[in-house]
Amino acid sequence: MQQETIAAIATPPGEGGIAIIRVSGSEAIAKVGAIFKPRIKDRALNQLHGYQMILGWIVDDQGQPIDECLLAVMRKPHSYTAEDTVEIHCHGGVLAARQCLEQVLGQGIREAYPGEFTQQAYLNGRLDASQAEAVIEIIRARSKKALNLAVKQLSGYNSRYIHRLEDRLIQAAALIEASIDFPEEVGEPDYEEIARLLAEVQHHLGQLLAAGKRAEIYRSGVKVVICGKPNVGKSSLLNWLSGRDRAIVTEIPGTTRDIIEEYVNIKGIPVRLIDTAGIRKTEDRVEAIGVQMAQQAISEAALAIFLLDITSGITLEDEEVFHSLNPDRTIILINKDDLVEKQIDHERIQACFPGIPVIFGSVREEQGLNELQNRVEAMILSGLGREGEVEMLLSARQQQILQDCQEHIESVSEILGQVSLDCLAVEISELLEDMSELTGKSLKADAIERIFRDFCIGK
Numbered sequence: 001m002q003q004e005t006i007a008a009i010a011t012p013p014g015e016g017g018i019a020i021i022r023v024s025g026s027e028a029i030a031k032v033g034a035i036f037k038p039r040i041k042d043r044a045l046n047q048l049h050g051y052q053m054i055l056g057w058i059v060d061d062q063g064q065p066i067d068e069c070l071l072a073v074m075r076k077p078h079s080y081t082a083e084d085t086v087e088i089h090c091h092g093g094v095l096a097a098r099q100c101l102e103q104v105l106g107q108g109i110r111e112a113y114p115g116e117f118t119q120q121a122y123l124n125g126r127l128d129a130s131q132a133e134a135v136i137e138i139i140r141a142r143s144k145k146a147l148n149l150a151v152k153q154l155s156g157y158n159s160r161y162i163h164r165l166e167d168r169l170i171q172a173a174a175l176i177e178a179s180i181d182f183p184e185e186v187g188e189p190d191y192e193e194i195a196r197l198l199a200e201v202q203h204h205l206g207q208l209l210a211a212g213k214r215a216e217i218y219r220s221g222v223k224v225v226i227c228g229k230p231n232v233g234k235s236s237l238l239n240w241l242s243g244r245d246r247a248i249v250t251e252i253p254g255t256t257r258d259i260i261e262e263y264v265n266i267k268g269i270p271v272r273l274i275d276t277a278g279i280r281k282t283e284d285r286v287e288a289i290g291v292q293m294a295q296q297a298i299s300e301a302a303l304a305i306f307l308l309d310i311t312s313g314i315t316l317e318d319e320e321v322f323h324s325l326n327p328d329r330t331i332i333l334i335n336k337d338d339l340v341e342k343q344i345d346h347e348r349i350q351a352c353f354p355g356i357p358v359i360f361g362s363v364r365e366e367q368g369l370n371e372l373q374n375r376v377e378a379m380i381l382s383g384l385g386r387e388g389e390v391e392m393l394l395s396a397r398q399q400q401i402l403q404d405c406q407e408h409i410e411s412v413s414e415i416l417g418q419v420s421l422d423c424l425a426v427e428i429s430e431l432l433e434d435m436s437e438l439t440g441k442s443l444k445a446d447a448i449e450r451i452f453r454d455f456c457i458g459k
Contacts, residue, residue: 003025003026003083004110005025005027005028005110006023006025006109006111006116007022007024007028007101007104007105007110008022008101008111008116008117008457009022009457009458010087010117010459011092011097011458013094014094015092015093015094018089018090018091019089019090019097020087020088020089020090020458021087021088021090021101022087022117023085023086023104024079024080024081024083024117024120025083025084027108028084028085028086028109029046029073029084029086031109032086032088032104032107033045035058035059035060035103035106035107036057036059036069037056037059037063037065038055038056039054039055039056040054040055045071045073045086049073050075050078050079051072051073051078052072053071053072053073054071055069056068056069056071057069058100060103066096066099066100066103067090067091067096067100068090069088069089069090069100070088070089071086071087071088072086072089073085073086074086080117080118080126081117081120081124081126082120082121082124082125082126083124088100112457113457114452114453114454114456114457115136115451115453115454115455116452117459118135118452118455119132119452122440122448122451128159128441129437129438130158130162130438130439130440131154131156131158132440132451133153133397133398134150134153134158135154135455135459136454136459137150137153137219137393138151138154139459141219142219142221142270143218143221143265143268143270145268145269146218146219146270146393149218149219149391149392149393152391152392153392157392158392158439161390162435162438162439165201165205166432166435166436168197168201169197169428169431169432169435171197172197172198172428173425173428173429175189175193175194176189176194176421176424176428177425180421180425189421191416191417194416195413195416198409198412199413201409202406202409202410202413205402205405205409207390208390208392208402209406211390211391211392211394212392212393212394212398213384214381214391215392215393215394216394217269217384218268219393221263221270221271222269222270222271222272222302223274223297223301224274224301224302224303224305225274225276225301225303225304225305226238226273226275226304226305226307227276227294227304227307228307228308228309229309231309232307233307233336234275234276234307235275236364237275237305237307237335237363237369238260238262238273238275240366240369241264241266241273241369242262242264243264260275261273261274261275266373266376266377267376269377269381274297274301276294276297276298295324298324303329303331303376303379303380304325304329304330305330305331305333305372305376306322306330306332306333307332307333307335308332308333308334308344309335309336310334310337310343310344310360311336311339311341311342311343312343313343313344314349314352322352322353327353327355327356329379330356330357331356331358331359331372331379332356332358332359333359333361333368334349334360336362336364337361337362337367337368338362338364338365339362357375357379359371359372397447397450397451401434401435401437401438404434405434405435408427408431408434409431412424412428412431415427
């Protein structure tokens with residue numbers, strides 16, 4: 001069945017140096033050629049080989065120029081979609097790009113749906129489902145680490161890893177099939193070897209799920225709240241971590257009365273950093289609202305940085321703030337350690353906050369802040385496996401498939417040697433079918449639609 005020829009503007013809306021209109025399908029070259037007037041008269045678009053460009057004009061129905069453009073031709077199967085593709089590089093104004101696109105659509109070409117070019121690449125076998133999902137991950141990456149993982153996925157790393165696990169299951173299936181087909185020569189299958197292969201796959205599936213949770217941190221980030229009583233340096237810390245004067249800093253207690261949020265990058269992790277109002281009892285209605293908002297932010301945060309002022313000692317206000325925190329998700333920063341007057345020492349800290357990570361430093365003098373960032377990274381990633389074991393982005397779809405496969409392997413392992421070989425063979429076959437959904441070898445139409453529905457138009 002021949003696919004329709006489709007087109008869309010592939011660059012973001014707004015003004016820029018250029019806009020790119022992507023056209024893909026069997027009629028792309030011929031139909032774009034009908035509205036293109038080359039600068040060199042004896043050259044035509046259909047004469048170009050793949051990966052060549054030509055300068056000229058997109059013209060209207062009367063042959064009048066709409067815009068001067070560069071056209072790039074990519075011939076199947078060596079294009080993004082594995083179909084003949086033309087990219088029109090016109091000037092980056094909104095009107096110029098739209099009018100060029102309208103001329104293209106006027107040739108009987110349909111405007112593409114969101115993600116349809118990548119969907120065509122998948123349907124034509126240039127990308128598998130995992131690689132197609134990597135495309136949107138690259139576009140949405142909010143940290144260098146997330147981008148690296150997405151590029152790794154696009155290169156086929158995830159698929160190759162899954163194929164190795166499928167090979168283990170195929171080995172187990174072969175042992176069973178051999179006993180079914182040649183019972184006299186082979187006899188009973190080696191159940192210990194089948195159990196070993198299933199356990200190996202189960203172990204790797206667990207590693208993949210842990211890696212997915214770790215990668216989710218780099219993809220989506222976490223919420224970290226800076227809290228403490230008034231005037232301990234919370235806003236100064238926010239400004240230092242964000243690299244700009246985001247919050248007002250004065251010596252007057254209670255300056256911050258609202259929630260101030262800033263997205264920062266801490267050791268490659270996207271962090272939604274929240275500077276809260278100083279928590280204390282107050283008669284000021286506005287400040288009281290800020291305190292309530294601070295307490296709400298603390299309850300929702302994945303991690304809290306609790307600031308203490310080394311010059312004022314540990315006060316009742318400090319202890320009340322600490323009681324609102326989760327000790328397992330809290331870091332204490334003893335601020336103003338550069339000052340001579342010190343009312344807090346290590347013994348006092350251990351007595352009041354046993355087991356809580358503590359850093360002595362100075363936001364003003366930038367002391368201890370690198371140690372703070374290292375500690376934030378370690379606590380956010382704690383329990384998610386060691387970096388370098390397996391690094392892999394997983395979509396919600398892939399995570400669910402992996403969890404289902406884990407449960408399926410567990411049930412198959414329990415019935416080894418207790419059911420007929422035919423029944424066991426069916427179970428292994430179904431398990432392989434489940435695994436194949438990860439790379440898209442057996443995806444249903446609704447699953448394909450879910451993969452591409454969040455893409456942008458032109459991709």
